[in-house]
Amino acid sequence: MKKVFMTWMTLCLTVVAFACGSNDPEEDGVTSINEQNGNGSATGKRSLVIFFSRAGENWQVGNVERGNTAIMVDYIQEYANVDVFEIIPETPYPSNYMECVNYVNDVEIPQNLRPAYKGDIENIADYDNIFIGGPIWCGQPPYIFRTFFEKHAGELNSKTVIPFGTHGGSGVGSYTSLIKEYYPNATVLESLGISGSSIRNESSKTTVKNWLNRLGFDKQSTAVRSISTRNANDGVSYTLTGQHHNGQQGIYIKNGKKYIQ
Numbered sequence: 001m002k003k004v005f006m007t008w009m010t011l012c013l014t015v016v017a018f019a020c021g022s023n024d025p026e027e028d029g030v031t032s033i034n035e036q037n038g039n040g041s042a043t044g045k046r047s048l049v050i051f052f053s054r055a056g057e058n059w060q061v062g063n064v065e066r067g068n069t070a071i072m073v074d075y076i077q078e079y080a081n082v083d084v085f086e087i088i089p090e091t092p093y094p095s096n097y098m099e100c101v102n103y104v105n106d107v108e109i110p111q112n113l114r115p116a117y118k119g120d121i122e123n124i125a126d127y128d129n130i131f132i133g134g135p136i137w138c139g140q141p142p143y144i145f146r147t148f149f150e151k152h153a154g155e156l157n158s159k160t161v162i163p164f165g166t167h168g169g170s171g172v173g174s175y176t177s178l179i180k181e182y183y184p185n186a187t188v189l190e191s192l193g194i195s196g197s198s199i200r201n202e203s204s205k206t207t208v209k210n211w212l213n214r215l216g217f218d219k220q221s222t223a224v225r226s227i228s229t230r231n232a233n234d235g236v237s238y239t240l241t242g243q244h245h246n247g248q249q250g251i252y253i254k255n256g257k258k259y260i261q
């Protein structure tokens with residue numbers, strides 16, 4: 001496996017130089033949606049996830065039926081209210097890992113291809129927040145994202161865009177750069193990159209949850225940004241005015257955390 005890792009590092013050497021950051025999670029000009037909207041909440045704003053992910057044999061995970069980034073999207077869907085558009089290539093990429101690396105390295109990148117994808121999203125205008133994510137291929141987002149961005153030229157300029165993805169060590173900073181290149185006027189929030197080999201771990205799920213929470217996208221986000229209680233961990237539910245919560249639907253605080261019922 002180590003040999004394979006060295007191979008894509010060597011094969012992709014020239015473009016890897018463009019990859020930015022490698023920490024998980026990545027902090028990229030952290031601004032939460034709360035600050036953006038000034039109302040402390042992403043509620044009422046519609047969010048869309050656009051992603052690409054390749055199933056098959058991959059780096060450090062063997063042969064997978066669902067791609068690494070697709071798993072990350074599952075977590076996002078679990079914790080945030082989002083619609084999803086998957087970019088599916090018209091011609092599938094090789095499912096063999098090294099064949100795919102060689103194809104991307106020898107054909108897709110040098111020929112500056114714009115791979116076609118199936119269908120399209122017609123109603124981007126209906127969304128305020130757009131998550132964009134996928135794998136890192138040779139230090140950058142797969143070129144199919146360029147196809148998408150060029151088809152939707154300018155359409156994300158007025159949006160809030162949140163880059164994310166999975167990788168084998170390069171980080172996902174190159175998504176942020178590419179998005180800024182195509183949509184210089186978009187508001188780009190903190191990205192999250194997770195290593196593909198650890199995406200199926202419970203800790204990655206928590207990382208995604210915390211990231212969404214920081215940005216104000218988690219399903220429990222409200223206009224309340226921070227709270228404090230005198231008996232922070234007494235297991236009792238309190239209303240926002242500090243009374244005992246009577247169990248009716250609404251917002252309440254328990255053990256220092258905010259809940260919506």
Ligand SMILES: Cc1cc2nc3c(=O)[nH]c(=O)nc-3n(C[C@H](O)[C@H](O)[C@H](O)COP(=O)(O)O)c2cc1C
Pocket residue numbers: 008012016052053054055058059066067068069070097100101102104134135136137138139140166167168169170171195196197
């Ligand atoms: C063609 C190809 C090139 C890759 N190049 C890189 C790279 O330059 N840097 C990196 O960190 N990971 C690289 N990887 C690893 C993937 O980014 C990683 O496995 C990712 O989690 C795959 O996501 P997916 O299953 O959603 O497609 C590469 C993988 C493939 C298939």
